[in-house]
Amino acid sequence: xxxxxxxxxxxxxxxxxxxxxxxxxxxxxxxxxxxxxxxxxxxxxxxxxxxxxxxxxxxxxxxxxxxxxxxxxxxxxxxxxxxxxxxxxxxxxxxxxxxxxxxxxxxxxxxxxxxxxxxxxxxxxxxxxxxxxxxxxxxxxxxxxxxxxxxxxxxxxxxxxxxxxxxxxxxxxxxxxxxxxxxxxxxxxxxxxxxxxxxxxxxxxxxxxxxxxxxxxxxxxxxxxxxxxxxxxxxxxxxxxxxxxxxxxxxxxxxxxxxxxxxxxxxxxxxxxxxxxxxxxxxxxxxxxxxxxxxxxxxxxx
Numbered sequence: 001x002x003x004x005x006x007x008x009x010x011x012x013x014x015x016x017x018x019x020x021x022x023x024x025x026x027x028x029x030x031x032x033x034x035x036x037x038x039x040x041x042x043x044x045x046x047x048x049x050x051x052x053x054x055x056x057x058x059x060x061x062x063x064x065x066x067x068x069x070x071x072x073x074x075x076x077x078x079x080x081x082x083x084x085x086x087x088x089x090x091x092x093x094x095x096x097x098x099x100x101x102x103x104x105x106x107x108x109x110x111x112x113x114x115x116x117x118x119x120x121x122x123x124x125x126x127x128x129x130x131x132x133x134x135x136x137x138x139x140x141x142x143x144x145x146x147x148x149x150x151x152x153x154x155x156x157x158x159x160x161x162x163x164x165x166x167x168x169x170x171x172x173x174x175x176x177x178x179x180x181x182x183x184x185x186x187x188x189x190x191x192x193x194x195x196x197x198x199x200x201x202x203x204x205x206x207x208x209x210x211x212x213x214x215x216x217x218x219x220x221x222x223x224x225x226x227x228x229x230x231x232x233x234x235x236x237x238x239x240x241x242x243x244x245x246x247x248x249x250x251x252x253x254x255x256x257x258x259x260x261x262x263x264x265x266x267x268x269x270x271x272x273x274x275x276x277x278x279x280x281x282x283x284x285x286x287x288x289x290x291x292x293x294x295x296x297x298x299x300x301x302x
Contacts (some may be wrong), residue, residue, distance in 0.1 A: 004046030012039045013051070017061060017069050084123055093144075094281040097124040099141040102150025103130050103149060103200065103225040104168060104243055104272065105299040111148065113290050117283070124283050135203030138273060146284050149291070150301065153270040155278035162274040163288075166297040169244045170267040173256045175236035186262035196221045198229045198238035206295060230256075241267055245300040271299075 015025035016036065018167055026033045042050050051065035061069060085095055101107060114126055131139055136148040140160065151162060172187075174180050180187055180195070196219045221238045223229050232238055232255075234255050242256070250256040273291050275284060 004043060005068065007076065009039055009043045010068075010076055012036055013043075013065070013069050014073055014076065016040070016052075017229065020058075021061070037291045056295065072119070072244050081091065081123065088121075088123060092112040092280065092282045093121065094124060094283045096127060096145065096282070097283040097287070098127045098145035099287070100131045100136050101131045102136050102148075102152070103132050103227065104246070104269075105150045105271070106245075106301055108301075109294060109298050110291075113287060117286060121283065121284070129135065131203045132200050132225065133202040133204065137274065138204040146275060146279055147287055149271075149276050151274045152269055158210040159277055160274050162272040163292050165271050165273055165291075165294075165299055166225060167268045167270050168300060170241040171244055171258045172240070172241050172261055173233065173247060173251070173258045174239050175234055176257050178236045178239070178252050178257075180239065180259060181257050186260050188262040192239060193218045195219075198240045200226055200229050200234050217236070243300075245297075 012025060012029065013030050016022055019025050020030060022040075023033050024192070026036045040051060049064055050062050051068060052059040053062050053065075083213070089096070092212075101110060110128070117124075117126070129139065129145060131150070133152065135159075136151045139145045140148045140151075141157065149165070150158065178195075180191065183191065199220045199222045201222050201224055221232060223232055226243065226246060229240065230242060230250065233240060233242065234250055247256055248267075249267045251258065273288070275288060
């Protein structure tokens, strides 16, 4: 069924309500007053209801008329948004940009960039998701996102472009109340294996999941993010390597203690920002340009 409530009729009603007169609406819409009256009368006739109460000196909206105006403005606003988005899309700007961030990184730099982007392109939706280990590349390869921050290892897919954003240093740390802190000799693997290793769950969906820092036969406690791994280890529920940049406050306060291991082992992890080469979206290009211009290790600060 075709509704008699057209966009033009909604524009007329909106103008009348704002200008408080038919004549004022006619001036704003560059029409003669009789055309404004005809639009309103025709709409009332088609709907079989009264939009304006004409019993007073000045026509006023009835309750149903007010409803039509209020809801009509939402429709007009949505129409304007749709028009803008269509033009944006036709000119190469995405309607939505999905960014996957590894939980090991600091989010503040990307939030700062989003704030800048929104001032220029407020109509484009931004979606941030959190991934772990292979989950970042998996999200990009499977189409769950357009840009990833924190890809690990070597990117072997020729369809994917990557840019190094620095290496993260890890140290073996436990809660200050943990039994391992009472041992005055370098900690051996045999000692470590007595306690659960805290592992962050790989969020990969379409590729095999993986983990790091596990010893053979060592029990594990799996958590959803680096933040939770830090919390769990700070409470003494397990042990493991932690990214140095994420635990500065805990190390300074003594809540976490870095231990000397009998077998000295330096661990660092190279991270990348990556995207598909065939994606020519302008929003994606904007973020790539901004991210690659940031100082090295910009995402490694709390």
